Amino acid sequence: MNSAPQGREAWGSRIGLILAAAGNAIGIGNLLRFPGQAGQNGGGAFLIPYLLCLVLLGLPMMWVAWTIGRHGGKFGHGTTPGMFDRMWRSPAAKYVGAVGIALPMIFVLYYTYIEAWCLAYAWFSFKGDFVGSAERTVDLRNYLLEFQGDAPTANYFPGLGTAFTFLAITIAVNVVVLWRGVSRGIEALAKVAIPLLFLFCVILAVRVFTLPEGTGRGTVGEGLAFLWTPDFSKLGDFGVWLAAAGQIFFTLSIGFGSIECYASYVREEDDIALTGLTTAATNEFVEIVFGSAIAIPAAAAFFGAESIADIAGSGSFNIGMVSMPEILRAYPGLKFFGTIWFLLLFFAAFTSSVAVAQPVMAFLQDEAKWKRSSAAIAVGLLWILGSSFVAFGLRHGAFDEMDFWAGQMGLVIFSLLEVCIFIFAFKMGRGWEELHRGADIRVPRFFYGVVKYVTPVLLLAILGGWTYVDAYKGQKLDPQPRIKYGVVGEEKLPGLFEFGRPVGTGEQKGEAKAVEDGIKGAVRGAKRDLEARITLRVDGSGEIAVDRVLGNEELLAVLDPMRASRWLRSAVGLSYEIQHRPAATPAPIEFVVAARYTAPMIWITRGLMAAFLVGTMIFIGVLWGRRSGAADSGH
């Protein structure tokens, strides 16, 4: 496995390739997104659409990507512009392939920021920074928001300096790995990171299952029951099927062009059928076994069965970076287990980010004929610029916007284009033959029909479903103002503010929603960020009352003290729990509400993403033009 096709780099060993490809697929979503999705969408019954989608969508797309990649590598192409150009005799092919360069690069810009959070939290755990004490209360929800640069307060982090430091370190280590190349960089990393990832998973699973009984509000068993008890009534819900298909899509890293790129470094006569299957199998092992054995059981044991549905639905970052640290700091050994938990997430993200960035490296090396060092420097510069934009723009929606287009819609659109080129341009029969060249297993013939007829239809259904649910019903195309809030100086208070689930009657909730709609309307009308400062009083029993509200006039019109009080209780679920010095009653407290006008940032983000895609297409056009010019003069 060590001779390079077309003088390109190659994998050093088969096991190295499998570990690297598994590292590409295994990401934060395996440990955080999967259990959340399973718990919310029918528990054990979720596994029915999930496994069905694995067979009808995940494995077929995996084999398609490996086949396209190895075929392209045979001609010296490591990325989809060159690969598609070889498969489809159309001038448009290379431009369609440009999506396979722009998409992963945009994705990696914000994904690295998440990776940096994991690295930072590993360091914070090691230092015991968020343990909290009588002198310093740590609200982990706000701690995360402030670290990310998304909070209206600065209690724990004065600015983005800490986040930037870890972002720079994360990008630097990624670039070093890419600079070292496929075998000495990516493969060497995978050989260390993937075994470590498994080891950390085992240590944490053992820790969760041996949490001392009676110390939390629930049991580990309640978490497992939540995850695995089947609710068959959910199978009639289209949303559950859409969630299952989406999870398969995300977990296998389909649609990034990274599998194709990795496969391009495989020799023509080497197996890809078994390698592709093994990659998926390893990923599923981490997702189904470890994904269901750590975060949700731990959360159930600590927070209790009644809270687990809320936690599962709170999103991956809240599960991983708010709930898990909350649990870990409550038991002895935070420095060890907390560090391991976040290093686990970091390694899962690290092996994925180098994989997703590699297509850009390969493109510059294979098509533009740049040296690896020059390509690494260029990618590094683009990376630091782009990720800095993400960090600065997060509070105004840049992060979410990039995630929606590059991490969701773009993937399914690109996969659909890819499978159509495979079936109709390259021809299914030829593709099937290509998949089996040098194969160590015979893929059941059943999959021939699946790839040809079922997978494209499923992809169309996902595209339609997401367009309807997120773009149309979720109003993702219309920039929505963001409302963020926090308590000023909360770290010095003798208690802890909690932001629970919304409470109150239907009428109160309706009123709370009306207040939020009013805030959003005020922001839209003013076309700028608005802020209100609510002065709260907390009595000795923890009861909260609103004293006064100050701030921008537009906001005060919809957030008077009475409305503010109802909104805080009903929508924010704000409560105050006295933890230390119960006799001490805190002085009036300032609660900040920041309502952000996101439209300019979202349109700038969209413009930059579109410009990057168009720029990539122009670059491809120039490269191909130069190549055909050189060929003509050669004749």
Next chain:
Amino acid sequence: MTTMAAFGPLALLAPSEMGLGAWVFLVVTWGAVIALNVFCFARIFSKKRP
């Protein structure tokens, strides 16, 4: 008791909160994933390449 009857000593490791349905899904899914991994890696390591 149902869980105990169905899974014998294995059920002792399991929390009592899990019903039979949860157990069936857990065991079948974990079993399938582990079996697939054993199959794949056994094939890979049994294959001798030059």
